[in-house]
Amino acid sequence: MKNIMISSELFGKIIKYHLLDQKREAEDIRKGLEKKLDTMANRELYSKYKTAPTEEEREKSRQEYLDRKGIPESFRW
Template identity: 55%
Template sequence: MKNVQIPYELFMLLIRHYLVEDDTCLDEIRQGLEKKLDSLVQHELYGKFKTAPTQEEREKARQEYLDRRGVLDGFRW
């Protein structure tokens, strides 16, 4: 089982929402979790890019990683 680290502020917002039942922070929680999910997906794609068994799979993962990062075609190698 893998562990995932989140920022302290996001953790405190989650505690506030679930233990104190404060619904005013839902948008901040949603944004924080989406940011973390994007980071995890990018990390997974980068790992696949570095460890894929075939050149085609590595190139596909590299292109998808660069697309998600927003790197323009002119800046790619």
């Protein structure tokens, strides 16, 4: 299993939410975790793009990565 790092600020909010019962942190926690998940997905697609065994798989991963990053079709090579 891989380790995943989060910011100390997000970790502090999670601690407050669970241990101190400060429920007002819930929305910030949700946004922070969603941002982390997006970052992880982008990194996985980029890694696939760089290490895929075939040219078709590399191109597919590259297109998915650029789509997720919001790069317009007209700006791509």
